[in-house]
């Protein structure tokens with residue numbers, strides 16, 4: 001596994017050509033000096049008017065009251081205790097920025113809490129800290145570490161279920177009640193959709209259940225390793241078939257399709273949030289959702305989506321998909337952020353763009369709502385931007 005591990009963190013670029021190369025097993029080495037598009041769709045003067053609304057984003061806090069450690073490959077340090085203090089830094093900023101809501105993109109506490117019998121205590125520590133931060137509503141996403149600590153039914157009955165903040169109109173909930181997905185409208189003309197990236201997964205499903213059996217058969221088609229957390233290969237998109245990932249069921253995709261159809265009709269701008277990235281140029285392949293291609297196909301069949309936000313890949317990532325005009329953002333993980341830095345953002349939303357003010361490892365970005373029919377010169381290809 002050594003060569004595999006070394007290469008696992010390589011990042012690939014996505015385009016018609018690179019997709020072809022990928023299928024041939026070729027790859028582009030991840031680099032801090034990754035290609036910048038000739039004309040990225042973010043280089044426009046900042047608006048001076050007041051934003052329509054503002055929200056905060058934070059990902060992969062992964063708090064645990066334990067000593068620092070490392071990720072599986074021993075390549076990145078994890079600051080389990082410090083993550084709570086970094087959440088405090090974010091809250092101090094948000095006291096000034098006054099976001100009307102917060103997006104918590106999953107993995108709020110680390111799986112080690114389960115081992116230590118500390119799941120409830122750790123969760124209460126983070127939720128208590130979030131509550132102390134003021135009146136902004138928090139929308140929670142579920143990641144793999146939620147399922148290491150709690151069953152799906154426990155999560156549905158917990159404070160991490162923020163679906164009650166969702167809207168019933170014009171489209172209600174997914175057909176199956178155990179899917180954690182909803183949508184809300186923080187401001188007229190803008191809709192946010194929370195998606196359940198572990199709807200089809202071995203995590204959070206009872207081993208006797210039909211859902212577990214189906215997920216096992218799916219992952220087994222691609223991964224023959226005894227340890228299903230070990231990716232099936234060192235290169236290519238199929239690295240994603242690991243047990244720490246999951247996917248979206250047809251029920252959920254059908255529901256998303258209905259939500260986006262209504263949004264298209266009402267000319268809304270939609271931001272989708274979930275734990276797992278779905279665009280291969282916005283993350284390392286090993287962090288992609290199992291059926292990222294199905295989700296991209298739904299997005300591509302609608303005009304309304306402007307942005308997709310995820311966590312999971314602690315190094316973060318970004319690409320602008322010229323085929324759809326959608327910005328794909330993967331937020332840096334708090335748990336792998338050194339105590340003297342930060343990883344969070346405040347997003348100021350205007351009629352024509354979102355202006356993201358990042359802190360520490362999270363870069364500032366302007367995300368123009370540019371429909372693919374109005375491409376920027378030379379900027380219509382999805383390209384990876386430099387991390388810094």
Ligand SMILES: Nc1ncnc2c1ncn2[C@@H]1O[C@H](COP(=O)(O)OP(=O)(O)O)[C@@H](O)[C@H]1O
Pocket residue numbers: 071072107144145227229230231244312
């Ligand atoms: N290449 C790998 N081979 C085997 N197990 C792995 C591998 N990568 C991760 N794991 C295991 O998968 C689980 C999730 O990995 P982790 O790095 O904690 O996920 P996250 O990035 O969401 O924090 C952990 O138990 C970890 O040890």
